[in-house]
Amino acid sequence: MALAKRLRAALDFLYLGSGILAALCLIAILILIVVQMLARWTGEVFPGAPDYAGYAMAAASFLAFANALNRGAHIRVSILINAVGPKVQRIINIWCFAIGTAVAWYFVRYCVNFVYWSWKFNDVSQGQDRTALWIPQSVMLLGAVIFAIALTDHLISLILKGDHRIQRDLVDQSFGE
Numbered sequence: 001m002a003l004a005k006r007l008r009a010a011l012d013f014l015y016l017g018s019g020i021l022a023a024l025c026l027i028a029i030l031i032l033i034v035v036q037m038l039a040r041w042t043g044e045v046f047p048g049a050p051d052y053a054g055y056a057m058a059a060a061s062f063l064a065f066a067n068a069l070n071r072g073a074h075i076r077v078s079i080l081i082n083a084v085g086p087k088v089q090r091i092i093n094i095w096c097f098a099i100g101t102a103v104a105w106y107f108v109r110y111c112v113n114f115v116y117w118s119w120k121f122n123d124v125s126q127g128q129d130r131t132a133l134w135i136p137q138s139v140m141l142l143g144a145v146i147f148a149i150a151l152t153d154h155l156i157s158l159i160l161k162g163d164h165r166i167q168r169d170l171v172d173q174s175f176g177e
Contacts, residue, residue: 011153012070018146019067025060029053048129055136062143066150072166093164097155104148111141 032053039046068074081089117123119134154164 011149014146015066015070015150018063018065018143022060022064022067022143025056025063028056029060032056048127048131051125051127051129051131055131055139058136059139059143062140062147065143065147069147069150069154070166090158090162094155094158097151097158097164101148101151101155104144104151108141108144108148111137111144115141 032049036046036049039049081092084092115134115137118137119132123133125131125133154166158164
């Protein structure tokens with residue numbers, strides 16, 4: 001039982017850490033935009049700033065997936081789930097999480113190939129920065145792996161305990177409805 005609690009704490013820390021990294025990427029985007037504005041006002045050039053902001057946006061998106069899933073921030077159409085009984089709800093949820101988990105791991109598999117071939121061929125960006133593309137792609141891969149782990153975690157929890165552990169934030173939920 002102690003091992004299960006440590007594993008749960010480690011997974012929750014991983015999801016939270018991924019969300020924090022996503023937030024730091026958003027701050028990096030803000031800093032890049034402000035520095036680029038200051039450079040323009042002073043007549044200087046900041047080569048590659050839009051490219052770096054794009055890399056940070058992709059990183060923020062992928063790193064935020066697992067944390068958003070745990071907080072119930074992903075869009076779920078629950079009309080059917082709310083209209084059926086608990087047994088059918090469980091079956092539908094297992095089916096949805098199983099499909100989502102399979103698609104996420106399938107994406108991770110091809111993302112690994114994508115990063116590997118970018119590294120092998122020394123693929124660089126076409127912008128002024130000439131960044132090795134495997135570097136920002138690796139951050140995308142990291143976020144995809146953490147998201148696939150989160151989906152697998154929720155699927156196993158749903159199968160074994162009957163609950164997917166997604167906590168819906170009522171404050172956030174009230175703004176979207």
